[in-house]
Amino acid sequence: MRSVQRAAVGGGPGDNAVGTGRRPRTPNIIPIGKNDHLPDLSGREGNPFITAHDDAMPQTGKQTEKTTAHFTARLHRMKASDNGSSSAFVLLPADASAILPRRGRTTVKGTVNGCHFQALLEPDGRKSHWLSLDPALMEASGVAIGEEISFEIEPVAEEPEPDVPGDLLEALEESPEAWKTWEETTTLARVDWIHWIDSSRREATRRSRISDACDMLASGKKRVCCFDPSGYYSKGVCSPEPDEGDA
Numbered sequence: 001m002r003s004v005q006r007a008a009v010g011g012g013p014g015d016n017a018v019g020t021g022r023r024p025r026t027p028n029i030i031p032i033g034k035n036d037h038l039p040d041l042s043g044r045e046g047n048p049f050i051t052a053h054d055d056a057m058p059q060t061g062k063q064t065e066k067t068t069a070h071f072t073a074r075l076h077r078m079k080a081s082d083n084g085s086s087s088a089f090v091l092l093p094a095d096a097s098a099i100l101p102r103r104g105r106t107t108v109k110g111t112v113n114g115c116h117f118q119a120l121l122e123p124d125g126r127k128s129h130w131l132s133l134d135p136a137l138m139e140a141s142g143v144a145i146g147e148e149i150s151f152e153i154e155p156v157a158e159e160p161e162p163d164v165p166g167d168l169l170e171a172l173e174e175s176p177e178a179w180k181t182w183e184e185t186t187t188l189a190r191v192d193w194i195h196w197i198d199s200s201r202r203e204a205t206r207r208s209r210i211s212d213a214c215d216m217l218a219s220g221k222k223r224v225c226c227f228d229p230s231g232y233y234s235k236g237v238c239s240p241e242p243d244e245g246d247a
Helices: 134-140 166-171 176-184 187-198 203-216
Strands: 005-007 028-033 069-074 089-090 104-111 116-124 128-132 147-155 163-167
Touching: 069 089, 116 134, 163 166, 163 187, 166 176, 166 187, 166 203, 176 203, 187 203
Parallel strands: 005 163
Antiparallel strands: 028 116, 069 147, 089 128, 104 116, 104 147, 116 128
């Protein structure tokens, strides 16, 4: 049986629309010391909503070449309506996002002000991405809200297994047929199943999607049907709104 990473139950980035009262999911971030190095970690497979860059990726999930983006971006604080904590984020420039293998959730490694990190980027609904910086990474890199920060990022060599939300994991464990298909599908397919559930804006929708996911998986469907992980076509996800007082 595959070793499953359990995640806390909670809302996803699709919940950060104004007025939902839900907090956006903070992507997993691994701050690394300035002299440390990250292992190669990423892989991908096709998706119904993909870019030409996605099509260029081989089905094995390995990249044909590595690309790196260098850019500067302003560090914003999320509005209180988006996140009740002091979470900070940056919006990736379109040309930096363009080097990535997909428009949906994708993991990158790189540096912020010279400090190494690895993180899951979230789609912003405009064919680009945004990155959340937690207090540990901000402290390690010496950055502050309102500053223009230097970044260097590149896709990881193989996408890591996503954290599985507790409510989804419990539902999967109660359905042997669904669990079997979950185990047999790809890492990126699991990333998109979780993203579809996380992007629910209401608890009732989330519960319904978990139930539907288990039904689809139990029937042998390895990929979530008709889900746009970029949010561009469905308008189902967006980036957080900056706090007006973060200057």
